[in-house]
Amino acid sequence: MSAVRSALLMLGRETARIVLHAPCVICAGELPWRERKASCCRSCWASLPVIRGGKCKSCAMPWSASSAEFRCIACLDDPLPVDWTDAWGHYRGSLERLLHAFKFERHDFLDAPLAGLLHDLLLARQDMDFDGVVAVPMHRSKLRKRGYNQAELLAAALARRIGVRCEPSLLTRRIERQPQSSLPRAQRASNVRGAFAAQPGVADRSLLLVDDICTTGETLRACASVLRRAGAKRVCAIVVAKA
Numbered sequence: 151m152s153a154v155r156s157a158l159l160m161l162g163r164e165t166a167r168i169v170l171h172a173p174c175v176i177c178a179g180e181l182p183w184r185e186r187k188a189s190c191c192r193s194c195w196a197s198l199p200v201i202r203g204g205k206c207k208s209c210a211m212p213w214s215a216s217s218a219e220f221r222c223i224a225c226l227d228d229p230l231p232v233d234w235t236d237a238w239g240h241y242r243g244s245l246e247r248l249l250h251a252f253k254f255e256r257h258d259f260l261d262a263p264l265a266g267l268l269h270d271l272l273l274a275r276q277d278m279d280f281d282g283v284v285a286v287p288m289h290r291s292k293l294r295k296r297g298y299n300q301a302e303l304l305a306a307a308l309a310r311r312i313g314v315r316c317e318p319s320l321l322t323r324r325i326e327r328q329p330q331s332s333l334p335r336a337q338r339a340s341n342v343r344g345a346f347a348a349q350p351g352v353a354d355r356s357l358l359l360v361d362d363i364c365t366t367g368e369t370l371r372a373c374a375s376v377l378r379r380a381g382a383k384r385v386c387a388i389v390v391a392k393a
Contacts, residue, residue: 199243201238201392205219208230208232230371233385235388236275236387249391278314282355284359284373285305287301301361320357356384357377361389363391
């Protein structure tokens with residue numbers, strides 16, 4: 151019954167998206183239903199700021215001077231406990247606006263097209279060797295208020311594309327603290343320390359950790375750390391945008 155209900159909700163959401171008139175979430179221009187990605191027009195989608203240069207293997211920090219993976223200065227001293235982190239685009243301009251709508255304005259139907267961008271990254275890396283996909287979790291109090299966890303929607307949509315199970319129950323958020331975006335860099339690590347917990351079923355598995363945005367990388371670090379301590383064989387992280 152839950153599968154049927156989920157399918158009906160998705161069908162209703164997609165029908166409303168196609169039928170109801172709405173402007174492009176980025177440029178506010180006309181949004182023809184045949185030439186758009188969810189609530190984004192084709193032109194704005196094509197101009198999203200993709201990262202084209204090299205990136206830090208640990209935190210995905212872009213560096214235009216290189217086309218290969220490297221480790222940034224911060225990650226040379228203290229890398230994230232992941233095999234790699236990858237990010238599709240720069241968190242600025244049109245992509246920042248798109249993700250704000252996805253996260254805060256109930257444009258949850260952006261999950262599939264955004265997951266397509268993440269799928270492109272995995273295809274380019276030629277790395278699909280995962281036993282499960284896990285989202286950065288949201289505390290239940292915030293989930294009740296917002297109605298959905300955008301990272302979990304992304305993770306589920308990406309998992310469907312690569313034929314791997316999405317298992318959000320493997321990682322939970324035990325403590326709700328201040329939003330990372332409201333804090334200076336120096337306070338972000340302590341803000342998420344101890345906030346997450348891994349559940350049974352992690353040991354000896356290769357897991358792909360999914361979130362929408364990576365700024366300092368401390369949320370990914372905290373999540374990957376508890377997964378590794380619980381016995382995960384491998385953890386990789388992927389996000390839509392890197393700030």
